[in-house]
Amino acid sequence: MNQFLLVRGRSHELLQFPHIVEIGLKKNASIQFGSLPVSVSQCIRLYFIIDGRFEWEVAGRPCTAYPSDLLYVLPGQTFGGANGYLDIGSLAWIFIEDANGDARRWKPGNWSSLSEIEKQTIGNILMMNPFGHLCRVADTGRIFTQLHTELVTQEIGYRARVNQLTDELLITATRQVTRQNVAGRDFPKIFLQLEQKLRQNLSHQWTVEEMAASVGMGTTLFNERVKNFSGFSPLNYLINIRITEAIRLLKKPGINVTDIALDTGFYSSQHFSTTFKKLTGYTPSQFRKKNSEDI
Amino acid sequence: MECIISIELGTNAVRVYAFNMEGGLIGSSKGSYPTFHPVPDFSEQDPEQIFITMLYVLKNFLSEKIYPSGYHVLSICFSASMHSLVLTDKKGAPLYNAVTWGDNRGKKEARTLKETPVGKEMYEATGTPIHPMSPLVKIAWFRNNEQEVFKQTTKFLSIKSYIIQQLSGAYIIDYSLASATGLLNIHSREWDAAALDFAGISGKQLPALVPIANADCKLRKQYQVSLGLGPDTKIIAGSSDGCFATLGAGIMNGNAATVTIEDSGAMRVIGKEILKDKGGKLFNYILDQDYYVSGGPTNNGGVIFDWFASQFGEHRAGFDPEAATADLLMQASQVLAGADGLVFLPYLLGERAPIWNANARGVFFGLNINHERKHLVRAVLEGILYEMYSIGKMLLKHRNIKNISVNGSFGTIPLVTQMLADMFNKPVSASPNVSSVSMGAYLLSATSFGKFSSLENAAKSVTLPAPVIPDKASHDTYSRHYPLFERLTVKLGDEFELLAQL
The missing domain is CATH 1.10.10.60 (Homeodomain-like)
Structure with a gap:
């Protein structure tokens, strides 16, 4: 996968997707001090680790993420590098913002084709599990690649495809949360x-x-x-x-x-x-x- | 048509059964409630949840199954798990979760008391082994560790007493359940002064003692209305699950024993004399004015097999515990008795009789390279039953047991029944009743309506199917393997202690 960065307001690729604040992929080859200070996130963020080892602080807790891990940060939670910088390695991310008013009751917005009940359920499950470190969600890499391809090629139907892939990402995360929580058999x-x-x-x-x-x-x-x-x-x-x-x-x-x-x-x-x-x-x-x- | 209702307040669920006057089952219903373990040694339930679940299940059962079939409810008889403790304040509200029989918080209190001569006398007076399960020990724990709660407590109740109090306003406990509290003198049938002193309470803080057939409590008007029952429906105090299961097995003579294996289990005999056990390892509980039920309980029954099935069973088409269990039983039946030299100690939950060691743990012993999963399954089954046999061995010292009746969902699995017969080398009959506990409640209720002249005659009305006959070759194998099971249990005592101290 190649590096890319699309940002709302700057990248024309995102014009059709006002809920996507930022989407990108980065191969970080060197440490820059102060590159990732801890701050409060305004939107829901999903980070997927492709390569390397990342030490973060999420909602005041330390968190070490490895390749194939998926991490989500909820609106209002603090997030940043454990040492204030981004570690060496490759990762992909997407930030999604939905104006529902109350940040604590986040759910996917009108762009999503999930039913209203499913949107609420997904929102509730993520909100009730505030430590969003999900292990070995390898399929997420494929979703990010396809998202990138759809956004830059803009083939026919790309708007629907991007929204579907974003839904898929949230569904994958939610299912993994419940599986990880459930005590086996x-x-x-x-x-x-x-x-x-x-x-x-x-x-x-x-x-x-x-x-x-x-x-x-x-x-x-x-x-x-x-x-x-x-x-x-x-x-x-x-x-x-x-x-x-x-x-x-x-x-x-x-x-x-x-x-x-x-x-x-x-x-x-x-x-x-x-x-x-x-x-x-x-x-x-x-x-x-x-x-x-x-x- | 008339019917008799039995309500079992069990370890995991409330079960309601209805019988016609001949003892035929009309129907049943259940509702479960959870057990909370805030720390591993604690085992608690929500008394209000038990009450509401009981009310909900009973109401639906009556309105959906009993009234539409034209039945009139003559009586409701209660039974409950032993050893529970509910502390209530001066208005009758619970101050703490109900503490169940499986709770081990009183380990220290129990150990201290057991080692003293007073402890030995107390066991002889009360019939209840000195163990954290005993409400006597639990109350002492509250006195030492929850002084505020202890001071505010007006009544120390069992779960059944609490439920009956909610329904009727009366604070009562039957002699059977009372005799499992460690606080009742089973000879004088009064609260035991030394035990009260050890617990730090007075007899006034305990409910009033009543015979199991007592029917003086009246349902409050509001519950009569919501349940659709008249003022003539009798509320029968009833007994404990263990005593009723023994009665319901239809055995009231000294030459027979009953084995119950559900999640946990027990082996019991019934008689007019108590069993005097020097080591304080056997219980003696009151059934009625003449009879005692004596024996030993185990923590590790069907729950251990369920644990094995959920961890190591195959779940090909999604999670299906019943199919997985059936598959494992089939595998176990392919291995000969003795599991090719593999021995399993089933003490995953610590153990009560006969070793009374809360720190005991599970062990596979003797694994070799040819053992397959089916040998492990077989060894687990055998281990659970060797443990039952070790209780039986103690009882055999006191009684000449000629035949055994087995009940409970695990005990009545045909393979398990056969294995029991082989181990004991005695004929074993599997109880045909869905619940021996409720059958016992029916027998008591029907006797109090004059259907039988006495409990002995009531018990005789229970017919058991033809017994399973022991297989000589398997028995010989088990006889050679069992000493190893016993030696390992004794030998590992120190190691279990060390493990607990880590």
């Missing part, structure tokens, strides 16, 4: 990890697609496995955890019922009240009153 362990993720983000409006993707499974298989293992469908299992947490909070004085409803992921206090009463026979307030007396 041990479904009980996978399920425990999911349980912990759900509990940590209980107010989030989880979809089945998102839950399945976060453990690296397709939805059909995921539904079947969860049902077999837990006896519940994924969404019912989630309601189960929501009410469990709500009960704990109702037994503590001080937090009002509406806050409990929203904290535990119900749309409204009405929705909370109906679901709670259906299962327990009590409204949340009655339940709280019953548990407020000394024994």
Whole structure:
């Protein structure tokens, strides 16, 4: 692969792609002090290592990347060389910016042909896994080469191809994140990890697609496995955890019922009240009153 | 039509079974809940999650399977895993996660107590081996390590007591579960003064003791409404999983033993006398006013085979644990008894009976260049069962066991049942019931409705299929290999300690 660098505002090749801030490939033959200081990234960055060994600092953590590794940096995270410079070696990168308003809720923009749910899911999975060091994602090299070719040759259909390849890159990264996180073949362990993720983000409006993707499974298989293992469908299992947490909070004085409803992921206090009463026979307030007396 | 419901609050899941009055199974349902290990020695569950899961499963089961078929629910009988501990405050709210039987946080407290003469007396008085599993030891751990929580605790409960309290408002514990807390004097049937003193609590902080057939608790009005049950549905206190599994196996005489192997396992006998074990290695738990269930528990049952299958099984068409397990069992059956000289110690989770060593670990011994994967599979199966045999050997010193009944998902695998028969050289019957625990709950419930005149007669109604007959040649092989298993276990005791200290 040859070196190249395309930058938004300077390179006419990027005119059709306002979301691509920068894309390039560099063979770095010598160290220049101060060439890569730590700074806050405004967009999502993906770095792919072709050759060499790179010592970086990502979100305050040291990170050593080797050939075939893919690294992503999220908007708002700090990133730079561990020693303030770029190490010797070859690497390719792309910076993508999407104006969604809130940087913490990044997702692919209108250029992407992913469905709205998939965009959100990909965004959420990357955001929930802030240390984006992915090992041995060799296929990424091919995507970068093709991206470069499409951008410079501008053959018919190149706009669609570039966007497809960018999608492919994000899909590859997301799948690798979930695979790397998932505890191999041990479904009980996978399920425990999911349980912990759900509990940590209980107010989030989880979809089945998102839950399945976060453990690296397709939805059909995921539904079947969860049902077999837990006896519940994924969404019912989630309601189960929501009410469990709500009960704990109702037994503590001080937090009002509406806050409990929203904290535990119900749309409204009405929705909370109906679901709670259906299962327990009590409204949340009655339940709280019953548990407020000394024994 | 009338039916009897059994609710098992198990280690990983709640299971609900419905029986007709003749003991026929109408249906069942389950819901799982996770076990958290914030540090490796801790094993905790969320008591509110267990309660909500139980309620959810029961409600759906009743409204989807029981009411549409026209059944009227006469009673709900509870059983639960032993040794759990839930600490609640003065309003009845949990102060901490439930601590399960598998928790080892009290290693130090247990070791200190076990070495004293007081510890020995306490074992004889309470029937519960001195071990981190025991709520006695767990409470002592809280007193030493979580003083704020300990001070705020108004009640020290079992998971079952907590669930029944949520449903009815009453704080109770049946004699069976109470006898597995290490706090109950199994001779006087009162809380043991020395044990209370060691734990640092008073009897008032424990739930009220009731017989297993007690049905004084009433469901709160709101739960009657949400579950669609009337005020006449009896709530039966029930027993522990182990005692019910023994009753449900249909054996109430001294010449028989039951082996249960699910994830973990146990071998038990039943009788009117307790077993006096000098080493404090056998438990003696109360079944009812006349009978005791005695035996030894193992941590390392089917869970070890599942571990092997998930790590080393073949998953050609994606991840499919059942196919992988079936494939491994087939491979194991191709190897003769003795696994060509390969011996496996299954103590991946530490071990309870008979060695009571939380630091014990797994070992493959005797690998040679001709061993293939199938030999390893065979050795794993044999190791799990040698461990069961080592418990059986202790029981054989006290009882003349003539036949064995086996239950549990792992124990009733035909190959496993045959191997058990061969090792013990005794006929082994595999229980046909999906759950011996719930069968025990049915027998107790039906007896309390007058269907049987006594538990002994109720037990006689359980018919076991024709037993598997031991194979002489395999038995001889196992008899020659087993001493090696026992010697390795003893010999490696010091090395397990060293490993734990690294």
